[in-house]
Amino acid sequence: MKEQQVSDLLVDYLDGNLDAKEAAMVAKHLEQSPALRAELEETKKLLKAFKEEKTAEPSDRLRSGFYQMLEKEMENDGVRKITSASRPNTFHFLRIAAGIALLFGSFLLGMLWQSNDFESEIASLQTENQEYRQTAMLSLMENGSASRRIQGVSYAEELTALDPEILEALIRRMTEDNNITVRLSALEALSNFTQSEKVKDALIAALETEQDPGMQIQIIQTLVEIQEKKVVSPMQELLESNETEPYVKEHIKSLLPNII
Amino acid sequence: MKKVRLTIIACIIGFIAMAQEDYTRSLNGIQWVKIESNANMKIRTHSKNELLIKANEPYRIPEKAKGLKLVGEGGTDNTDVGFSVLQEGNNLIVKNLQKSEEAEIYLPASQNISVKSKWSGSIYIAGFSGEVEASALLNGGIEIEDVSGPLTANSLNGGIEVSFNTVSQSAPSSISSTNGELDINLPANTPANLTLGTVNGEIYTNFELSVPDKNGLRAVVSRKVKGAINNGGVKIQLSTTNGNIYLRKQ
Incomplete structure (x- = not known):
């Protein structure tokens, strides 16, 4: 322990507030350092002086003077009350009414002034919200968890129009995701937007590369439903390919008459 | 007397050497455990924060393969139970290198798991409260119980x-x-x-x-x-x- 720390403890030491260990430490330092001993003496003197100082008490004259003043003041107050009560009530009412009118007037004025600003603010908040949602969608679609990617993809079902960036991301999920459930969800989300040429082209491109028979059938189903003639050639290619599963071929055979 | 004691000790040592040790590995810092297998898989939960692969009884190394390591498309056996276990970022990739032996794996219930059966192996998963992804790419079935x-x-x-x-x-x-x-x-x-x-x-x-x-x-x-x-x-x-x-x- 440093000497400065010990000297900080001296007052507590004298008052007996230290625990046994600390007190022993301080005592040890005191033995070794004459400077500390001198400080201890000084502190003792100071504490003694504090104790001996008497609390000052107000004299009797001061006390009676105060009460006299108080009484006088109370009398004055009574007089004032009478004067305020004597004023006419109507004036009072008018004052309040004017206050209220002023308040309402300025409020209406403020409303009028701000209404334009307010509407544009709401509009900008809405676009901000939409932008935020799109960013959330895009980042969810890149998540490591398949379930989160499906969550991102399913947000598209609440949209009425697709932003090009979102459309691109959805197409990527449908064609490139290594989890089939995510590919299926992306296909389902895109099937709400088959009026777009870009979506149709993406579905046809996906049919040409997709290896999973379940996905193949779902894509064919979606395109046949909207009577997209361009699907016929990739369907025929699948019929001729040796790699195509027999039940996919069966399905194609049953659907082809509906579209040609 | 001394001879008898020696024989007993020798027997015990021999027995330990023969018994298959289960493989365990800590899961600190692991977000996803991704398991791939061609054979049947059972994934269950235990209370420790570690991966445990139950050694097959018996996991036999053919006589001629003594001193050699099992090598498969998934990698090299670095667990002595026929599995390859590798960490990639915060994913732990667990691959069953044996083509026919059924395997049993234990993980903590809150672990996110992704299980893939690539051939005809079926997948059984029970008791998980984290995210579960299961995928049977060819002929296997999937049974999942007691999950949220x-x-x-x-x-x-x-x-x-x-x-x-x-x-x-x-x-x-x-x-x-x-x-x-x-x-x-x-x-x-x-x-x-x-x-x-x-x-x-x-x-x-x-x-x-x-x-x-x-x-x-x-x-x-x-x-x-x-x-x-x-x-x-x-x-x-x-x-x-x-x-x-x-x-x-x-």
Whole structure:
């Protein structure tokens, strides 16, 4: 322990507030350092002086003077009350009414002034919200968890129009995701937007590369439903390919008459 | 006397050397455990934060392979139980290198797991409260019990049976099969928005689906049924191409 720390403890030491260990430490330092001993003496003197100082008490004259003043003041107050009560009530009412009118007037004025600003603010908040949602969608679609990617993809079902960036991301999920459930969800989300040429082209491109028979059938189903003639050639290619599963071929055979 | 003691000690040492040790590994800093196998897999939970691969009884190394390491398409056996275990970022890649031996793996219940069967192996998963992804790429089936999701499961030819204890509302669950059937059990009070779809199969359920009405007419649905149960909630998608869908109330 440093000497400065010990000297900080001296007052507590004298008052007996230290625990046994600390007190022993301080005592040890005191033995070794004459400077500390001198400080201890000084502190003792100071504490003694504090104790001996008497609390000052107000004299009797001061006390009676105060009460006299108080009484006088109370009398004055009574007089004032009478004067305020004597004023006419109507004036009072008018004052309040004017206050209220002023308040309402300025409020209406403020409303009028701000209404334009307010509407544009709401509009900008809405676009901000939409932008935020799109960013959330895009980042969810890149998540490591398949379930989160499906969550991102399913947000598209609440949209009425697709932003090009979102459309691109959805197409990527449908064609490139290594989890089939995510590919299926992306296909389902895109099937709400088959009026777009870009979506149709993406579905046809996906049919040409997709290896999973379940996905193949779902894509064919979606395109046949909207009577997209361009699907016929990739369907025929699948019929001729040796790699195509027999039940996919069966399905194609049953659907082809509906579209040609 | 000394001889007897020596023989006993020798026997014990020999026995320890022969008995297969289970493989364990800490899961500190691991977000996903991704398991791949060609053979049957059973994934269960235990209370320790570690991966445990039960050694097969007996996991036999052929006489001629003594002193050699098992090498497969998935990598080299670095566990002595026929598995390759590698960490990639915060994913732990666990591959079963044996083609026919069934394997049993234990993980903590909250672990996110992704299980893939690449040949005809079936997958059994029980007791997980984290995210579960199961995928049977060829002929295997999938059975999942006592999970809360989010769950994604898909199979090509095998059926999928799932029984949820509760359904996590945090992210959608999606189960699909091309040729297998789906048999899904949900607790009766599950709030969810269901989408059930099949191309050539049938859909059966004892849930009351509140299908949205259009101008007082019931929506006519052919391949797809959409509806809310218990006032709606997390999205659950069930879809097949050729198999039936059975959705049961628990």
